[in-house]
Amino acid sequence: MLPSLIELQNALEDGRTTSVALTQAALARIADPDGEGASVFTTVWEEQALAAARASDILRAAGLARSPIDGLPVSIKDLFDVAGHVTRAGSAVRRDAEPAKRHADPVRRLAQAGAVLIGHTNMTEFAFSGLGLNPHYGTPSSPWDRARRRIPGGSSSGAGVSVADGMAAAALGTDTGGSVRIPSAFCGLTGFKPTAARIPSGGMFPLSASLDSIGPLAASVSCCAILDGILSDDARRAPVAPPPSRLRLAITNSLVLDGADDVVRGTFNVAIERLRAAGVIIDTLEIPEFSELAHINRKGGLVCADAYAVHREALETQFDQYDPRVASRILRGRDIDAADYIELRALRAQWIAAIEARLRNHDALLMPTVPVIAPTIASLQASDEAYFAANGLILRNPTLINFLDGCALSLPCHAPGEAPVGLMVAGPAHADARILDTGLAIEGILGVR
Structure with missing residues (x-):
């Protein structure tokens, strides 16, 4: 089991380790020729990271620890500006771009909190896929069933593997249609997609201004809550798990289990029954609006329109x-005119209102983060048909919450040693604190920490 940020911070406080030692261990894992580091990171900032670690140890010795992530290695998705370094966004197009002059807002907040920035992580080009494949910089494999080399999930592919393989204590990612939650699900991690407006995006290369959000990938719900508090500059209390008998959760048969494989369906059902056995009230809701989203987005949706405006x-x-x-997906935005875009935004507002009304009496909505276990990299590299079919299915459930402008956790719900399966705990906009509280309770009941 991966150590939590709190456990690592306690080890620093007790003198059982140092920031330099943690950083050196992370760098050694990145450099291991038998590991995934070469495809997980597009740039490693060894000298900068060790200097930051030494500074953290000096401050700690003087009693000046800055935050619960002070001195801990954190990876940064290659979508965020880091001063002095090129932001490639996973693309050859930006390989020779000018180095950033300043940190992106979320990176600056992490650095001010004492995080040791260890490197830029690989990603799907321009964040536009949920699979994690990258023909320019390679594709790291999920930590599960590594002999068969399964996809890590995307677009924050390197972010997920960096944490799962101990190359970072936590990772900064983005989520436009599931790009934090999908790699968390496939890599056995916890990921949090907050309400988009809560975290500033200055200095981040955009995919879709309408749907982009910024969130952490880490070992636990509490880890995500710590990072979310820093990223949002919100000094809210730590999450508190309500008693199971006070939780009222919802599940739905509308769309979210369509096409689910036997492993995911079975694992999800076991998790639901364990929650019920613990005293959680779980209602089944009809949410027909979920099945309407494909038609609403039939011309490519907000993401293609926004992306084409950036890339044309x-x-x-x-x-x-x-x-x-x-490129083929971005180009779909070329055929969306101003009237289409205005209509999309109006339909989205109506869709959000309808679903928020259905969820009004529940603490969270539960569904599988992804309805299938991770396919192999080779099978998707070999076939456009397989690639696009998998991409659509893997993005489907998380995308519902982005279009809702909501917030959601993905946390592991599988048994040790089995294929990773993520349980999504979702709510409407600005329900972040409730979702983190609820997620902490579910994490405890399922015993995944």
Whole structure:
């Protein structure tokens, strides 16, 4: 089991380790030729990280620890500016871009809290896929069933594997349609997609201004809550797990289990029965609006429209440098006109209102984060048909919550040694504190920490 941020911080406080030792261990795992480091990181900041670790140890010796992440190695998705370094966004298009002049807002908050920034992590090009494949910088494999090399999930692929393989204590990711929660599910981690407006995105290369959100991948719900508090500059209390008998949760048969494989369906059902046995009230709701989303987004949706606005000039001059599977999706936005876009935003507002009304009496909605276990990298590299079918299915459930402008945790619900399966604990916008509280209770009942 991965150590939590609190456990690592206690070890620092007790003198059982130092920030330098933790950072050196993380760097050694990154550099291990038998490991995944070469495809997990696009850039490693060894000298900078060790300098930050030494500074943290000096401050701690003087009684000046800055936060619960002070001195801990944190990886940064290669979508965020880090001063002095190129933000490639997983693309060859930006390989020779100018180095950033300043930290992105979330990176600055982590650095001010004492995090040791260890490197930029690999990702799907421009964050536009839930699978994690990258033809430019390689694709790291999920920690489970490594002999068969299964996808890590995307787009925050390197972020997930960096934490799962001990190359970082936590990771900074983004989530436009599940890009924090999907790699968390496939890598056996906990990930949190907050209400988008709570965390500033200055200095982040955008995919969709309408849907982008910023969140952490880590070992536990409490870890995610610590990081969320720093990223949002919100000094809220730590999450508190309510008694099981006070929880009223919802599940639905509308869409979210369609196409689920036997492993995910069985693991999800076992988790629900364990929650019920502990005294949690779980109601089944009909949410027909979920099945309407594919039609609402039939022309490509907000994400394609927003992405095309960002990329249209580069697509004209550097098209041959794009991943063709990414470029083809961005180009769908070319055919969405202003009237379509205005209609989409109006339909979204109506859709959100309808679902918020259905969830009004429940603490959270539960569903599988992803309805299938991770497929192999080779099977998706070999076939466009398999790639796009898997991408649509893997993104489907998380995307519901992005379109809702909601917040959600993905936490492990599988037995040790079995294929990783994520349980999504979701709610509407600004229900973040309630979702973290509820997630902490579920984590305790399922015994995943």
